[in-house]
Amino acid sequence: MTSPFRSLTRLVIAGATVAALLATTGCAAPANGEQSGALSDSVTVTGGSHSEAATQVTLGDTVTSLEEGLDATRFSGDDGFSQFLDKGGASSDAQVVQYLGQHMLAGEAIGALIGNLFGCSTIAVRNTSDGWLFGRNFDWENVQAMIVESHPDDAYASITTVNMDFLDQGSDGMLSKLSDHARTIAALYAPLDGMNERGLAVSVNMIQDSATIDQNTDKPDLTTTTAIRLLLNQAANVDEALTLLRAYDMHSSMGMMIHLAIADAEGNSVAVEYVNNDMVVIDTSVLTNFYLADGDKHGIGTEESHQRYDQLTDTLQRKPRMSIAEVRDALDSVSKDDFGGFASTEWSVIYDLTEHTARYYHREDYTHSFTVAL
Template sequence: MKTKKIRKIILIVVAAVVGLILAVVIAAAIIWRHEIGSIASIKKVVDAKGDNNSGPVYMMDVKGDYYFDKFIKEGGVSNDQELINFIVDNITKGILPISIKAPTIGCSSFTAQDADGDRYFGRNYDFSTTTAMIVKTDPGHGRYASISSVDLQFLGIKDGAELDGMMQKLICLAAPFVPLDGINEKGVSCGIYMSYQGPEGEVVATNQTSDKPDITSTTMLRMILDYASSVDEAVELVQKYDLHDSAGTSFHYMVADSTGRSAILEWVAKDDDSDTDGSARELKVYYNDDDAALGTYEERNDFQYVTNFIVTPDYYSNEESMKGYDRYQAIEKAINPDGSNVNGVVTADEAMDVLKMVGRRKWDKEQGKSDSNSITVWSALYNLTDRTVTWVSNEEYGNSDAIFKLGF
């Protein structure tokens, strides 16, 4: 009799424990359902290649809204640590610490159009061997779907590491908060470019301190991708915030839309030598149809282009301080060689050839240069009319396995 009673008690306890475990598993599945779906979608699409010094490339299809509405409603953040705290509290549910670091990068972009009127936004991301990710989002709730490019080094995944552990994949849940370029379903595209502002050898981050809400460099791009349906809407959004550049460095930005309108956004003080106070900088916006102040070529051309120096007039005392000025000139000359192609009419292949021309492996070799940004990690040609992107990994323009055509 006692044996039966003990057995019954054991069965009850086992059933209770199993029930508790199931309840915990179900609760976790409900709480983490979007995160679990996002992690499950991660796939490697390009292998690392030692002979090309290239890291791997991954894709991720983000599920859910990644709490960006909440991020905006709470007034954004004013520094990387606040952003980390928000991500850890909301996305990784407090169980996984992350870090956000901005490497020293060098990049190029331009706008153009083809004979049929399709509008393009081209972008090279230049760095060194690193792990890249193409991130798809579709948050709903009035926000726009987007495709963006992320360097996972910004999240602490260094030196072209593989995502072969669950902890690394969990870190990738923060990827929507660190886009470096992208396009949304409305045909708005944007990019971020290091600007090296400050006296020689010293880079000073923008750090505005008015009573506006706050936003950091990459979260500003996420805001544009999620909420802006035109360049004008993007600029209106940005003007509402104090900008705080990430990781103690400085950036400027370009945004374009399917109507052919584009703009370069810079936060500047008087000049490079005296630009040592990030809180004193003010936003300057240069539109493609109103940028005569930038120079003769900029005035005549309806297309825009940007590299890694501030385009604001009289900011520099000499050209040697203008990083990427050689690529800037080369892009203009490639698109409008004789001064007659002021509208920047090219074919899609010709636009990609411009990105190929200033790809850093080829460019640095031809120019006899070498620095920490000697690799173009990706080239992205966004068609703002079709809402598509042709994305090329690590300058492999002739390798179909390294080229992706994506859309909505």
């Protein structure tokens, strides 16, 4: 099969520079005006089962390495997403790639925006100091993750997390050779979780099922990750998020069955599932990797995901209000280290839906956190 990255490979071999390529489309990376990110000195924070070393991160236009396997960056300007929607969206990752190549990245394909199967856990809970928190584990093999703080011209600001390996796969590593700005643009269309400035949080969780999502009406189209971008850009709460989702045909990336966890600063939290291409909404504070919807699909998923769900539900019943440290401990209790297998929990993030901060723990190191604020 012909690789969609052949033209990019030829370009690099020919010696053309990415900076010059991007400059021809108005997508050139900032030059003299670039601002790099900054990390504060770590301070000790107590609470929960143990203390942790907490680092505050201020992001700039360039990609900052927080530690091996975890980068972060900041975007501001035109993210092109309104134009993407005006053109009818996309019914496949290939169409998203085509849009980015034609309108954002100088005609060069960047590959599939989401890859193979992954496991996840989410929990929404009231904060002990008032407000609401949303915690999420992303379980996978070791990957290059990137935190993206986005400030688009015509939409809500947001913080998202992206598995950059999902973007880079199939390109023979060529995406990693693009400029920071080009990689950031691609990452904007591939979030796996995030929170916006209104306190709306979203996460995509996989369900291990042979079924897929492929709605086909006269509505415009969205893929898994562009649906997350839509909600973070435009929805202020769960009700608005559900209204937006009902206005589009959903198509699951890479043929994977998924469901969405959505929570807001008003204390609402739901799961959105697609059963036989019908959108189903379930009120829930916990979501892992099996169907919650009533009917023939109910409960389909991995046995481990049922165990993680039961454990988080039990924790929530015992502690209906939690501090950030207690949510950290809850996520730690269902991290992959507790279940064995090949994968790790690549990142855990706690979104404070009231204070609009995101606290990250990388590769199950729950003694050290990185906090990004909108």
